[in-house]
Amino acid sequence: MKYSKNILETIGNTPLVKLNKVVKDIDALVLAKVETFNPGNSAKDRMAVKLIEDAEAKGLLKPGGTIIEGTSGNTGMGLALAAIVKGYKLICVISDKQSKEKMDILRAVGSEVVVCPTNVEPEDPRSYYSVSKRLATETPNSWYVNQYDNPSNALAHYEQTGPEIWEQTEGKITHFVVGVGTGGTISGIGKYLKEKNPAIKIWGIDTYGSVFKKYHETGIFDENEIYPYITEGIGEDILPKNVDFSVINGFTKVTDKDGAVYTRKLAKEEGIFCGNSAGSAVKGLLQLKKHFSKDDVVVVLFHDHGSRYVGKMYNDDWMRERGFLEEEKMIAIDLIQDRINSPLITVKTEELVSHAIERMRLNNISQIPVTDVNGFVGSVDEGDLFRLYFDDKDIANKPIKEVMRAAFPIVKSTTSIDKISKLINRENSAVLVDLGNDKFHIITKHDVIRAIQ
Structure with missing residues (x-):
């Protein structure tokens, strides 16, 4: 009989799959190393078991101990499987930008999940780096994994993974492309492949808000490069010791929007249901296409499974809120879908300025149309009120009609975004959309910007 003694023995030997439609513009054979076939559905299963076994061998992890790690979710899943089989407890510290699915899955396999804020410095005591280290010092018989700096x-x-790719391509691989987070995947595979053939090019996929690309090209760790981003699993605001820049030939950066869009394209055009970083890797491939020729064999690694992103990249509402559904929001009505059933906030000509200010505050808005018995007759903008207040401290007690501007232009629900953008300028901060049946809504500069990102 052929069977595995436990689930850990099923890790590895993942398939290499030819990509077709999504890379039709690339003049090379493009093969995907689909790591979702691992039991924990990601490439992290491999290193999770290695990390634990090496810690056991060094006496760092003792029977009945607790494993503690900061993770974006996938390493946590790999560690959870190994912890179950080997009899350890697991505490996963995760940032709040990670998908709910990842957190739910970790809890489902018995892990304790601690959620930390994303938008803090690595040294901040609230960061998931700091919380992981603190828990490791506070928890008896525990071991802090530290996947970022742990050479395992x-x-x-x-x-x-490197030997598998070499054998599956019969040594014909010419380029390897992968997203870079902790650096273990690109560094380990890249080192092995370059030892087999130094001519092989290793390309890293980075994201905007991460420091890798500039540091690789200049040697400068530029904190100005660091800002919050949505893409999961790749990019960092630190330099993990596992990133071996010497084996990497170059990086290309992919936007949050492109990463999300191409994640969905991969599912719809190739039938490969993968996570966010796979979409970034595909877009990165297309950005690098000038480096590939018809005789090349390009291998791209897909880290994790799409089931962890069904509430995010695979959810139309989530994509729409961020302006990532590029085929939508092309006309006026698309810009207001998220609030189309909410009433339009207005103010009457005889009301006081203080009333308009209060409505702006309560509804978190910056512009309000002004009406009288005949309809729309004017408009007020928070910028105008701000300037007027410093000229006249009693402005709040004056009627709106004394400070209002001209009424906002009115457009049809089918008016294009291009036309709307031309109507919004310094003198006119918004437009009104006529939805019929005496129903109107407002479109602001913020709405247009959100749609075109």
């Missing part, structure tokens, strides 16, 4: 991370891919 890259070693797992040097010993396993």
Whole structure:
């Protein structure tokens, strides 16, 4: 009989799959190393087991101990499987930008999940780096994994994934492309492949808000490069020791929107249901296409499964809120879908300025149409009220008709975004959309910007 003694023995030997439609503009053979076939549905299963086994061998992890790690979700899943089989407890510290699905899955396999804010500095005591380290010092018989700096991370891919890719391509691989987070995958695989053939090019996929690309090109760790981003699993605001820049030939950066859009394209055009970083990798491939020729064999690694992103990149509402559904929001009505059933906030000509200010505050808005018995007759903008207040401290007690501007232009629900953008300027901060049946809504500069990102 052929069977595995436990689930950990099923890790590895993932398939190499030819990509077709999504890379039709690339003049090379493009093969995807689909790591979702691992039991924990990601490439992190490989290094999770390696990390634990090496810690056991060094006496760092003792029977009945607690494993503690900061994770974006996938490493946590790999560690959870190993912890179950080997009899350890697991505490996963995760940032709040990660998908709810990842958190739910970790809890489902018995892990304790601690959620930390994303938008803090790495040294901040609230960051998931800091919280992980603190818990490791406070928890008896515990071991802090530290996948970012633990050499077993890259070693797992040097010993396993690199040889698999070499054997599956019969040594014909010319380029390897992968998203970079902790650095273990690209460094371990890249080191192995370059030892087999130094001519192989290793390309990293980075994201905007991350420091990798500039640091690789200039040696400068530029904190101005660091800002919040949506893409999961790749990019960092630190330099993990596992990132071996010497084996990487270059980086290309992919936007949050492109990463999300191409994640969905991969599912719809190739039938490969993968996570966010896979979409970024595909878009990165297309950005690098000038580096590939018809005789090249390009391998791209897909880290994790799409089931962890069904509430995000695979959810139309989530994509729409961020302006990522590029085929939508092309006309006026598309810009107001998220509030189309809410009433339009207005103010009457005889009301006081203080009434308009209060409505702006309560509804978190910056512009209000002014009406009288005949309809729309004017408009007020918070910028105008701000300037007027410093000229006249009693402005709040004056009627709106004394401070209002001209009425906002009115457009049809089918008016294009291009036409709307031309109507919004310094003198006119919004437009009104006629929805019929005496129903109107407002479109502001913010709405247009959100639609065109």
